[in-house]
Amino acid sequence: MAQGYLVLEDGTLFEGELFGACADAVGEVVFETNMSGYQEGLTDPSYEGQILVMTYPLIGNYGIVDDYTKSPGIHVRAVVVREFCKDPSPMYSGGCIDEYLKNNGVPGISGIDTRELVIKIRNNGTMKGAIVSADADVDKVVADLKASPASDEENLVAKVSCKEVTRTDSSKDVTVGLLDCGAESWIAKALAERFNVVTFPYDTSADTIRSSGISGLVVSNGPGNPAHPAIMETVVPAIRELSDKMPIFGIGLGAQVTALAMGAKTYKLKFGHRGGNQPVRCNGRVHITTQNHGYSIDEGSLEGTGLVVNQVNLFDNTVEGVEHGELPIFATQYHPMASPGAWDEEAVFDKFASMIEGVKF
C-alpha cells in the first residue's frame, strides 16, 4: 500500500498508508466517536466538506451494506482510521470499505494514531487538513492549507440539497414539507410513514413553499455554517416568513437555521458534537442522542426571539433543543431517530403531528 500523510494546518504530520481512492483531499478535520456505524458516517450529508477521523480503531469490520447509508453517496472528503478491515465478517455479506471508497472516489488513510489526533483536535479545535501522497511537498501543503479558506466558507448545503421539488403521495390525510439542507434519508422515510411529503431544495422561496399545500415544515440537517451568507439569504428569511404560518420542526442544521430565522445567533463549537453517546436533558429526563454538528445556538441570543431552551447537552451545557413560547415551532440539535431506546422518534413526529392538528392558520 502507498504511504501518505495527513497534514494539519499547524504543520503536524501523520504518516500512514493510503487506501480507498487514489486522490488528495482537503477539508476540515473532525472526529466521530461512534464504535460502529462507519458507513452511516461516511454517507451523512452533514459531513460534506470534512475529513472524518474515526475514534474507534477498527473500521469496516462488518462490511459495507446497501441498507446502511444515510444518503446515496459518500459525503466525507476523506476518512482517517487506525485500521480498516480487509476481510469483513461475512454475516451481512458486505463489501470491503476499501472498494467502497475507491468506487466513490474518496481517499482514506490508515495506520494513524487516531487517539493522538483526536486529542489534538480536542485541545486545539477543529483544523484544516489534507491527505496527500508521500512524495508531496509537505511545506507547500501546510502553506496552502493556511492560505485556503475553511471548508465551511463554501456553500456546502448547495452541494447536498436536492435540486428540484419532489412530491411523495402516500395517500395520507396531511401533507408536510421537507426543506432539504442535506437531509439524511431516514427523515423523508419517517415523514412518509405519516404524511404526504413535498421535498424542497434549500433555496426554495417561502411563497413556493406556502403555495404547495403543506400543513407543516421540517427543516432538515445539513453541513457547515448555518449563518453562511448563502443560507442567510435563502433559508433563513424563508423560515422567518413561514414561522407564523405553519408548524416548523428543525433538526440539526435545521434547528440552527430556525433559531437564526427567529433572530437568535449561532456560533462555532470548538470541535463539535459527533457521536452516539451525547447526553441531553429534556423535561428532567436524560436521553442519549446521536449528533453531528459543528455549530450551536447561542443561548444568550435567544431573548426576544420567543424561543426558549428546552434541551441541554450534559457534556458541555450547550443548547440541544428550543421551542417557541407561542408559535408551533420547535427544534432539536440532535437526530432523534438515530437515538433508539431512550427516545423513540414517534414522540417527535407525534408532537409535530399534534401541532399540525392543533394549529389552523
Add this chain to the structure above:
Amino acid sequence: MRKDYKKLLVIGSGPIVIGQAAEFDFSGSQACRSLREEGYKTVLVNSNPATIQTDADTADAVYIEPLLAENVAKIIEKEGVDGVVSGMGGQTALNICSELADSGELDRLGAVLVGTQPDAIAMSEDRELFKETMERIGEPVPISRSVNSIPEAKEAVEIIGRYPVLIRPAYTLGGTGGGIAYNEAELEEICARGLAYSRIHQVLIEESVLGWKEYEYEVMRDSDDNAILICNMENLDAMGIHTGESIVCAPCLTLSAQDHQRLKTAALKVIRALNIEGGCNVQFAFNPENGDYRLIEVNPRVSRSSALASKATGYPIARVSTKIAVGYTLDEIPNKITGTTSAAFEPSVDYVVIKIPRWPFDKFRTVDRHLGTQMKSTGEVMAIGRTFEESLLKGLRSLEIGVKGLDRVEIADGDIEKELREATDKRIFVMGEALRRGMSVEAVSEMAQWDTFFVQKLKNIIDMEAKIASDLTPEVLKEAKYMGFSDEAISEISGKTPLEIRDMRKSQALVPIYKMVDTCAGEIPAQTPYFYSTYGRHSESEKTDDKKVVIVGGGPIRIGQGIEFDYCCVHGVMALQEEGVKAIIINNNPETVSTDYDISDRLYFEPLNLEDVLNVIEAEDADGVIVQYGGQTSVNLAVDLEKALAGTKTKVLGTSPDKMDVAEDRRRFSKLMDDLNIKQPRSGTGYSFEEAKAIAEDIGYPVLVRPSYVLGGRAMEIVYSTDELKTYVDTAVKVSRNHPILIDKYLTEAIELDIDAVCDGTDVYVGGIMEHVEYAGCHSGDATMVMPPFTIGQDIIDEVVDITTRVALALDIHGLMNVQLAVKDGQVYMIEANPRASRTIPFISKATGVPLAKIGTKIMLGKTLKDFGLKGYRTIDHYAIKASVFPFLKLPGVDSILTPEMKSTGEVMGIDEDFDRACYKALIAAGNKLPTEGGVYITVNDADKERIVGPAKELKEMGFTIYATKGTSTYLREHGVETTTVFKLDENQKPNAVGLMRDGKINLIINTPSLKSGALRDGYTMRRLAVELEIPFMTTIQGAEIAVGSIRVAKSGEIGVRAMREFHTFQ
C-alpha cells in the same frame, strides 16, 4: 434524590467459587466506598476473609459470618439496619435477599431491599415469569418450559419439537447442573442432576440456539427511568459455551450499527420492564443467518460481566448502581473520570478489549476439559490494545499458563477437527495450529463456529510469524510489535534471544506508549490514571517527579493463586500512599479491587511478563518495585527484574532476590537449614527413574515427589511404593537431566503449621501460627487451619517462634515471610520458607487486627518493626478457623480426596471465642451441609479406631444412626456404641454405603483411608457420590472431631453474630 437510611447492609458473595470470583469483592468494596462517600452508616457481611471488603475500614461494622439468611437477619436486627443492598454479592446475596423478602422476615425487621427488588429478582430468575414478562413487552425468548420432573421434561421436548435442548436449573450459580441434551438418555441424566441442584427443584427445558452468536449488553437505569448502555460485548465462542467460558471482546466487533441499535433498544426495554434501578446484564443469542435474536438471560445485579464492562470502559458500574439504589439519578452522580460531567452518558471506547478465561485444568489431570454451559474456569484475564491482534496476544500471555502468545501446540493432524468442533481450553491454540498447517480461514471458522472476522485475525498473527521467521528486518520487527508480539515470542520464532530482540527494538526506538482509558474516546479531557500499552506515537502517561513504587499484581484467579494476593497488593498500595509514595499497580485481572482505577495512583492494565513489567517501570522511571505481593507470578520475576534493573534507579524492594532464591533453591535452602541446625525431612533429587528409586528406598517410603521445574504444588504426590513411583514417573512428569524430580520423606501423621512473619532485618514479628486440622501432606491451601494452634504445647510454640525468627533473620527478610513446619513426635521439621506474602496474610491480619501486608510494605520503604511496636509472638484470645471451598461439584471426574496438590478455589473464616462455634461457622460458611439428624457412615483405619469412639458415641447420643463397615462396627460395639453394620462396596451386597447414600439415609461420612499404597483411590466412587449428593465427607479423624463439635453447636442453636470490632484484637 438521596433517600435516608439509618444503616445500610451490603451482603458479599462469600468464598471464591467457580462462577463467583473476585468480581464481587470489587463490586462490594466499591459499593461500600460509594455509600460512605454519601455519609451513610454501613454494615458489611461476608464469610471470605481474603477480600478487601472484609477489611475493618470498609464499613462501620464488618461481620465475617456464614452467608445464611438467618445470620443476615440477626445482623439486621442487631445493627438496626433498615436497608439491605441486594445487588452487590452475586447470586449468593440475591438468593439471601429473596429468601428474606419471601419469608416476610425483612418486613418484620423493618428493612427494605435497596437496589434490585424482589419482583425484579423473581422476574429474571424464575424462567416462567421471565418468559411471560418478555412476551408482554414483545421481546423474543427461546421456546421453553419449566419442569419439575423428568416426565415433564420429556413433554417439553415434544413441544419444542427437536433435540438438542438446553437444560437450565433455576436459582444456581454459574450454570451448575445445566447441560445440553442431544437425546432422551442425556435429557434424563442432566435433568436429574439439574433438579437436585436447583433451590426450587425446577429446571428449564429450552429450544437450542447452539451455534448462534452471543452478545451481552450492560445497561443501567435510575428511578427517573433514565436508561443507558454502558458497554456491549461479543462472545467469540458461539452459543453453547457459557459466557464465563468464552473468549469475549468489547465492544462488539461484528455487529452492524443497526443491529446494535435493535439489541440496545431491546436491552433498555428489558431493564424498564423489570423495573431495575441499577445495573443489569442482558444476554442475547443472535442468528447470523437471518438476524433473529432471542433474549437468553438477564442478571438484575452487578455480575462478572459488569465487572468486565467496568474495567473495559472505565465506567464504575458498581459505584453508580449503588448511588442509584439509594435514590440518586444518573445526572446527579458526578463522573469522577472527567470531573466535569455526570454519570448520565454512554461510554465510548477507542480500543479493543479481550477477556480470556483461566481454567484450572493444569491442576486436575483427570478432568473433562470440554467447555459447555457449565462454568469451569476459576478466573479470567483482560487485555487492552489498539488492534484485535494486539489485545489477543497480550491476553494470551497474561494467562500464566506458560505461553508467549498464540503458541504452537502438539496435536496430530487427524485430531484437529475434533478439537475445533468440541471446544476445550486449548481450542484457540489449535485454531492457530490449524491455520499454520494450511487449513483455510473458512474451514476453521466453520468447525469452531467463530466468525471468520476473528479467525482472519488469527491468520494475520500466523502470517506475521512466517515473516518473522524468514527475515527479522527492522520493518518486520516494527510490524510484529505493532501487532502485539512479545519479545519472547519473536525470540522463539526468530531464534534470537529475548535480550537481543529487546536491544534491537530499543536501537530503533521501538518502545511501547501508554494510552488512557477515559470512557469517552478522547472527546473530553479526563484525569483517569488508567493506562494500557500499545505501539504508536503519542504516550499519555507523563512522567512525574513524585517518588513512586510499582507493585506487580497477581494475574488471573486460579487454584493456588487466589484473591489473597490481590488483597496484599491493595494493602501494599494503601501503605505506600500512607507513606506519601505514589503507588503504581500492574495487573491484568478485571475482576479485582487492585484493578479499580481509583485504588492506586496509576493503574497499568498489562500482562505480567518481564518485558511488560520492565516497560512500565522504565516508562514511569519508578523508584522501586515490589514483587512480594503478587504471589508466584511476581516472585518469579524477582531475579530477572533485579538483573535487568541493575544500574538504574529502580530497586527491587524488600528481601533481596538473591535471598529469595536461597528459599526457592533446594540445595541452598538445605544448606542454610543445616547451618541453622533446623531439621528437614530427608530429601534428594533424581535425574532418572532409577536414581529416584534409589533415593526413595534410601529415605524410605512413603515419599513426597514433585517435578523440580514447577512450583505451587503442581503434580506433587505422596508415593507409597516403587510401583507407584514408576506410575508417577510414567504418567505425571517427564524426568530427565534437565527436569529432575524432587523426593522428600513424607512425615506420616505429622501436624503441619503455617506461620506468617514480618521481618525488618533486625527484628521479627510472628504474625500468627496456624495449625492444620489435616495431617501434613494436605496442601496448605486446602487444609483447614486453626489459629491459634489447638493441640500443640507451649514448648513447641516457643520452638516454632524461634525457628521462624532465625530463618527470617538468616534470609535477611525485609517484608513478609511464610514458613511451613511439621511436628512429629515432638520434633519440629522445616518444610518450606516462602519469602513473600502468602495466601494466609489476609486471614491472619483479620484474626489479629494487625495489617501485616501494610506493615511489610512500610518496612520495605525503610521503617522498622519498632516503629509499630511489634516483636515476637502474641496469641489471640479467640479462635479463627480457615476452611476451604472446593470445585468438585463443577468438575466431573475429579477426586475429592485432599493431597499435596492444591484443589480449593476459595476460603472462609469462622471466628468466635468458642472453638466449636468457630469451627461450626467455618464449616457452614464453606458450604458443608452439616446434618443435625439422620445417619452417619463411619469407616476408619485401625490407627484411628480408638479415637473415633468418642465422636461416634456423641453422634449416637445426639440421635444419629451409626452405619459402619464390619471392622469399625465391631470395634465401636465393643466400646459401647450401637451401630448398624453395612457391607463394603467390593463385597457387592446390600446394604452398602453407596445404596444408603442414594436413599438419603447417610448425611455425614467419616472415612479415614489407611495410608498405604492404593488405599486412597479405593474410596473414589463413594467420595464422588458424596460430592454430587453434597454429603459432608471427613477424611481425617481430626476433621471428624471438628464436625461432631460443630453439629453439637448446630443442635444447641445458640449461635450469635459478632462484628469484627467486638473481638479483642491488637489494634
